[in-house]
Amino acid sequence: MTVIVAVAVLVGVLALATVIGLLLRARTGRAVPQTGSALNTPASLNSSVADIAPPTAFGTRATLVQFSTPTCARCPATARQLDSLxxxxxxxxxxxxDLAEHPHLATRxxxxxxxxxxxxxxARAVRxxxxxxxxPPELAAALDTVLTGPQESR
Incomplete structure (x- = not known):
């Protein structure tokens, strides 16, 4: 392999990695509304989270459920953001x-x-x-939609 071919391959790999990185960055943190089976889970699993924690852990109007791991670098800042909101x-x-303690929930x-x-x-349904x-703007808008939407009777 000549030096020119090696440099061309290196430039191509770097360009591809840059494009993939930019695409992933554009998708990260975006709000994805959930309806029905939109969680991409098997049909036998619904979009309710009522069984993942005691009822007292949930808010009466809404709950922000954060899945994290001990090695997640962005999780503490996200926790502060969610606590503040x-x-x-x-x-x-x-x-x-903590998915390290409950790995089955990562799959679910x-x-x-x-x-x-x-x-x-x-009502413990994922919205x-x-x-x-x-x-932040998308999170605030999604929360406002849940808080101002029609309340289900319980």
């Missing part, structure tokens, strides 16, 4: 699930990266999903 709204709580909820955040309504740290 939850503190601004009555009936909203943050629930953190198709968690491919940490943090992954699920916005859950008062919005964020892969990566949520973008």
């Amino acid at each position: 939850a503190a601004q709204h009555a009936g909203v709580e943050r629930l953190e699930i 909820f198709n968690v491919l990266q940490t943090p992954t955040v699920l916005l859950v309504d008062g 919005t999903r964020f892969g990566g740290p949520p973008r």
